[in-house]
Amino acid sequence: MKVNLRIWRQKGPESAGSFQDFPNVEVVPEMSFLEMLDEVNRALEAKGQEAVTFDSDCREGICGSCGAVVNGDPHGPGKANTLCQLHLRSFQDGDTITIEPWRAKAFPVVRDLMVDRSAFDRIIQAGGYITARTGSAPDANSVPIGKERADEAMEAATCIGCGACVAACPNASAMLFTSAKVSHLGLLPQGQPQRFDRVQKMVDQMDAEGFGGCTNHSECEAACPKEIGVKFIARLNADLIKANLGNLRK
Numbered sequence: 001m002k003v004n005l006r007i008w009r010q011k012g013p014e015s016a017g018s019f020q021d022f023p024n025v026e027v028v029p030e031m032s033f034l035e036m037l038d039e040v041n042r043a044l045e046a047k048g049q050e051a052v053t054f055d056s057d058c059r060e061g062i063c064g065s066c067g068a069v070v071n072g073d074p075h076g077p078g079k080a081n082t083l084c085q086l087h088l089r090s091f092q093d094g095d096t097i098t099i100e101p102w103r104a105k106a107f108p109v110v111r112d113l114m115v116d117r118s119a120f121d122r123i124i125q126a127g128g129y130i131t132a133r134t135g136s137a138p139d140a141n142s143v144p145i146g147k148e149r150a151d152e153a154m155e156a157a158t159c160i161g162c163g164a165c166v167a168a169c170p171n172a173s174a175m176l177f178t179s180a181k182v183s184h185l186g187l188l189p190q191g192q193p194q195r196f197d198r199v200q201k202m203v204d205q206m207d208a209e210g211f212g213g214c215t216n217h218s219e220c221e222a223a224c225p226k227e228i229g230v231k232f233i234a235r236l237n238a239d240l241i242k243a244n245l246g247n248l249r250k
Helices: 033-046 118-126 147-157 164-168 175-186 195-208 219-223 231-249
Strands: 002-009 018-026 096-100 109-111
Touching: 018 033, 118 175, 118 195, 147 175, 164 175, 164 219, 175 195, 175 219, 175 231, 195 231
Parallel strands: 002 096
Antiparallel strands: 002 018
16 A cells, blocks of 8 residues: 655754655555654665654653654544554555644654644652662552552553653643653552652743643543543542641641
8 A cells, every 4th residue: 555645844943844745655554653754764765865853762651762743643543642653554545644742832843743742841859769668579469459549540650751642732731741650659558658749840840841731622632541530639639738728827
């Protein structure tokens, strides 16, 4: 089968970008999306032209490194998949596929499809460390945690920080990402000592990075490859209110 590609090309954050057309690219349905980009780059390099820059690492939907908007959808069509898990069988012969980077002020374009997502790292760093003592693993029943709560904490912890939630949100909000990182510690006993201080610091850093505010579109939940729910945003907001009330009492 053959597809027509429109790929965003941009030399850097200060450069103007534009789409470059790649007509009649020969692909097979079993080929993954990133394998297709690899083939495009081999053809470009054979002609002495610059390859398309894109993020890629594990190619198993675990690391969160890959990411691009495909025909208007973060990570492309389908549900609960990353770009590296997208295959050409999701498209038809003769389709035109438009590929562009995450669009957000807080994710400046490094080159072509690669963006700088270090803002996520700084949000996590703002949360600091927990004061719970580490060491050898405790006995399984020494810290009782209900299954429902443990499952919810695990759901939040599945966030891979890919940034699809930001790319999907019309406000480029990072609330789903931040709420997941806040909640997977805030739901567990080990995360309680810094619980309210942590949420305040992480939300402050999120705002400082230039992410937009959440207005409950829920596009983030629909785009999340790990299907993390917006219920965590509600939990973050509740903890943030408690943190602010605590600060007022001081």
